[in-house]
Amino acid sequence: MTEAVHSTLVDTKEPRSQWLDVWDQFRRHRGAMLGMAFFVFILLAVFVGPYLWTIDPQYIDIRARSQGPSWGHPMGTDQLGRDTLARMLAGGQVSLAVGISAMLLALVVGALIGVLSGYFHLLDGPLMRLTDLFLALPLLPLLLVIIMLFRDTLRAAFGPETGIFFLIVFVIGITSWMQTARIVRGDVLALKEREFVIASKSIGTSPFRMILRHILPNVLSPITVSATLGIANAIITESALSFLGLGFPSDFPTWGRLLYDATDYLQQYPERVIWPGLAISLTVLSVNYIGDGFRDALDPRIRGR
Numbered sequence: 001m002t003e004a005v006h007s008t009l010v011d012t013k014e015p016r017s018q019w020l021d022v023w024d025q026f027r028r029h030r031g032a033m034l035g036m037a038f039f040v041f042i043l044l045a046v047f048v049g050p051y052l053w054t055i056d057p058q059y060i061d062i063r064a065r066s067q068g069p070s071w072g073h074p075m076g077t078d079q080l081g082r083d084t085l086a087r088m089l090a091g092g093q094v095s096l097a098v099g100i101s102a103m104l105l106a107l108v109v110g111a112l113i114g115v116l117s118g119y120f121h122l123l124d125g126p127l128m129r130l131t132d133l134f135l136a137l138p139l140l141p142l143l144l145v146i147i148m149l150f151r152d153t154l155r156a157a158f159g160p161e162t163g164i165f166f167l168i169v170f171v172i173g174i175t176s177w178m179q180t181a182r183i184v185r186g187d188v189l190a191l192k193e194r195e196f197v198i199a200s201k202s203i204g205t206s207p208f209r210m211i212l213r214h215i216l217p218n219v220l221s222p223i224t225v226s227a228t229l230g231i232a233n234a235i236i237t238e239s240a241l242s243f244l245g246l247g248f249p250s251d252f253p254t255w256g257r258l259l260y261d262a263t264d265y266l267q268q269y270p271e272r273v274i275w276p277g278l279a280i281s282l283t284v285l286s287v288n289y290i291g292d293g294f295r296d297a298l299d300p301r302i303r304g305r
Helices: 002-011 018-028 030-052 084-119 121-136 139-158 160-174 178-191 195-202 207-243 255-265 271-298
Strands: none
Touching: 018 030, 018 271, 030 084, 030 271, 084 121, 084 160, 084 178, 084 207, 084 255, 084 271, 121 178, 139 160, 139 207, 160 207, 178 207, 195 207, 207 255, 207 271, 255 271
16 A cells, blocks of 8 residues: 555656746747747857957958958958958847847836736726827837937937947837737736636735736736847847938947948949848847747647647
């Protein structure tokens, strides 16, 4: 009898972690795995690559200007003889830093407004009207106006590069939170009617504790998906602003700025447009695939198949 009980206890398996189920589902999404592999490669290239490829991206060598790919310059040089590979690596650092920072800002604002709007009935109307107002604004003209108004002030306060970085991150983040707020609000409205939330209210749980312990953990799925897609949108927006000449200074490389500088030499040296264009396109595509994988993996209906 004792041996049978012992055998039963030994054979009993511990409950499987939910995050292991999420990872198993994510691994089955081939596009998401390829996207994650490429995104990790881009991160390693732009942040570790400069320690291996030590050419200064600002070094001007007039004798080597407008050269094609070679052993000394695998991606060629620009009109001033600066190494394109070194400038691509430096520009990738800026573009990814802007994308991740702006995404975090948009995520915090969107999740906060979505949770408050969905949980507190009195705040729902004003916050959703504010969201509708931001959705109705023409974003590109608004971005241009804000940058033109505050660019010189922030440059004087923080320096030409840091000031523009803060401004672009703020502008992109403050105009990208609306979709996250709407998605989170919808999930919170559904969660409010669930039994565990009603039971917690009945024992006197405070709204602040309710949001932290019960609401936020259950809306991580849309927040995670919005985070991955927000990086892609922020990279595209920064590239568009730099392409219009309203981003970082001309001697400070970003992928969008490299595109802008290469447009005058498109017919003579098309590879100058191809390299930053490919970097932007493939990075955004990989992040979108990662977002699709997270969306499928975090959906319990798909995960249970």
